[in-house]
Amino acid sequence: MPEMQKSDFSFNLPEELIAQIPLPVRSASRLLVCHRNSLATEDRQFNEIASFLMAGDLLVFNNTRVIPARLYGKKDTGGRVEILLERILDESRFTAIMRCSKVPQVGQKILIADGLTVCYEGRKSDFFLFSYEEGGLQQLFAEHGRMPLPPYIQRDADAQDEERYQTIFAQKPGAVAAPTASLHFDEAILRSLQQKGINTAEITLHVG
Missing domain, CATH: 3.40.1780.10 (QueA-like)
Structure with missing residues (x-):
């Protein structure tokens, strides 16, 4: 076969x-x-x-x-970033698919809303790894994510x-x-x- x-x-x-x-x-x-x-x-x-x-x-x-697993944000350079959640790893880290003109540098922060940022931590297998210092990722996506x-x-x-x-x-x-x-x-x-x-x-x- x-x-x-x-x-x-x-x-x-x-x-x-x-x-x-x-x-x-x-x-x-x-x-x-x-x-x-x-x-x-x-x-x-x-x-x-x-x-x-x-x-x-x-x-x-x-x-x-x-x-609501899709986040829209901006790099500190002004470039737009689209983040689609793949998996929540723990209260402060998640993997995602990312769309942007240029991949951020490791440690670069993405502004999601006033005072709220996620940090790009690098690649994890086929996905991108992010961290959220405030914790409570479920709440972050519930309040700022889109379907x-x-x-x-x-x-x-x-x-x-x-x-x-x-x-x-x-x-x-x-x-x-x-x-x-x-x-x-x-x-x-x-x-x-x-x-x-x-x-x-x-x-x-x-x-x-």
Whole structure:
């Protein structure tokens, strides 16, 4: 069997087909159905998903909650810096993906808000290491972070995204990206699943 390559998953997706804002109703999204016996496909609505499941089936939902993981700041030279949280290591250190015109020098501080700075500590594997002298990183991101919309969404995050870039199961903070496959479930669909005898369970897997 040939070795799997990342290129195996590459395909053309025209930009005009990438939704930039969510539909008013979550379950109004489209659903592509592939019939496993014939391999025939058809376009349906996501609110029909229960009709393709049987009583006794089990759906497992991820109850992770996306945190506002993107920070915007400035170097003391005035250059803009975008920091996307990858992982909180402890109360004062975290790793991140960073976008800027030039990587800061080790020890250089990034101004996030009035009187609040994070310090660039160097590389850590494939990511950048930062420290926050004040401690309390959860509070820093909660108060000054923005929702980390994926790169194919070509707009800034707004207040609507604080709700819509979460699943209805979101309970446990920790993800830096939403489990997008379940963004289309709503309470009406959950009721239809229950009425049909379809079982559900939850796990916590922080995405990112």
